[in-house]
Amino acid sequence: MTAVGRVAPGTPGTRAAGRRHPAWAAAGIVALCASVAVAVTIGPADIGVGDVWSVVVAHLGGGTTDVTPIRDGIVWDLRLPRTLLAAVCGAGLAVCGAVLQSLLRNPLADPFVLGVSSGASTGAVLVVVLGVGGGALSVSGGAFAGAVCSFALVMLLSHSLGGTTDRVILAGVAAMQLFSALTSFVVMTAADAETTRGVLFWLLGSLGGAGWTDVWTGAGVLVLVLAVCLGYARTLDAFAFGQDAAATLGVRVTRTRLVLLCATALLTATLVASVGAIGFVGLVLPHAVRALTGPGHAGLLPVCALAGAVFLVWVDTLARTVLEPQEVPVGVVTSLIGVPAFVLVLYRTRRAR
């Protein structure tokens, strides 16, 4: 490859062609490991990185630790699963957002555009407030079931409305409104003040109840869905000029859309079921990462996952420490921090049209 001329980088209206996704990915991995290690040490109980390390080594079968059992519990049962779940959720939401924005050709698309989060909240509220499932169904189980129902409704609706991308978005909006109304109805008519508070906290997103089961389930689904999306990376590139253009580039549009919508909905439903609807990460992170890596999905998706993970680890750390001992819902903090960051990204990438 020689003949392609280069305009000097920095010339207005150009972009340096040599993009550095491997560099960004490597930086992301280092930042993620460091973030998790440091975030676990932050909190009311004073625990150092060395203590964390010895607890982790001990639990992985590498000898004993001289850390007290209480501190061992704080690290292994509370902070570590919580921090790792934050990383998994951040990664998953950012990847889903990036995929949906490209697939639906809408910069405002986020993981909840398919109605998954509102369906999940209805499912959770039905379990918590009305006791649907008679105790056999956990809150997460109810939320997941609700998310799946809502996604199925969106797919059915959009299919019967003609199946084009704008129909998918409109069907998602319809489902979102319907399930939000159902949630409000149940809460207002049947819940007492205490339950309402709990439900509200869950709706805004919280990593407070994180356990190892959530971490493993989330991580498993994340790896699976990320692999599927990376397999479709070039196909997603082909959607830049719309679905007809993608079809003439050899993409089987209907099948691709079905696979990617189902994959992202599965991941979103899994994450929402364990931590509630954490907004903003899936909407904004992909835009910020695109500014770094360029639009190619083979580079964009992995860096999105890493950036989302690092972002949510720190936001959750802030959420649980800033008003100690009270906890701020992490969804509130993502937006409070995210909005100025988003404006900054838009400002830096603004251009004369």
Place this chain on the structure above:
Amino acid sequence: MTLRAERVSRAAGGRLILDGVNLSPRPGAMTGLLGPNGSGKSTLLRLLAGVLAPASGAVTLDGRPLDRMGRRDVARRVAVVEQQADTQVELTVLDVVRLGRIPHRRAWAPASAVDEEAVAEALARTHLTGQADRLWHTLSGGERQRVQIARALAQRPRELLLDEPTNHLDIQHQLDVLALVAALPTTSVVALHDLNLAAMYCDHLVVLSEGRVVASGGPAEVLTVDLVAEVYGVRAEVAGTGPGGRPHVRFLGTLTGGPTGG
């Protein structure tokens, strides 16, 4: 052998858009597709590209029905340039041209030397080599159309379909785009509105009216006063005064009225 449409029909909303159309573009030549708005030009191109399936009849590529070939296999042979393409994604010229290699690449595999060579060749052919790093949204309409043609060429197609590629372009860019396509060794089918541009650049013309082929042949055979009156409802003079003695159409007004009256 190349791309052929055999008695293809297609209806939309209970109305026949195409009604038993035959089309067999000559290999290596440029075929112009003419006809008023709604005559079925775009639909025919979409059938030829395999994006739409005919309700009856068949589109074949080297004798094989298009709907029995994989989408990727079709995309390696047939490239399409749409009327107007736009994107929200921040792409450079090079990014757009590289999209043309998608049908040739497997998932996960990095770009090969052949891919890069095809991209460089497409850029050179469209005189875009020095502009590879410019951003799509900073390009003019004519430049965008040239980039789309480069993307199509990067597919290394043997058949190229263009749907009114000169729409919204100034006259210099209209001539530029059509001269570029005419100089290609590929078999091309171009839907056009401008009869004189079609006469200047196309080797062969096919005229559609209400979903049927009403005339086909060389420009001089097809572009007659009677045809223009019948198909477009327009009075015209046709003279052999175009470049290379090709026909030139001068419009005098509509049949029902117009500047010079009845």
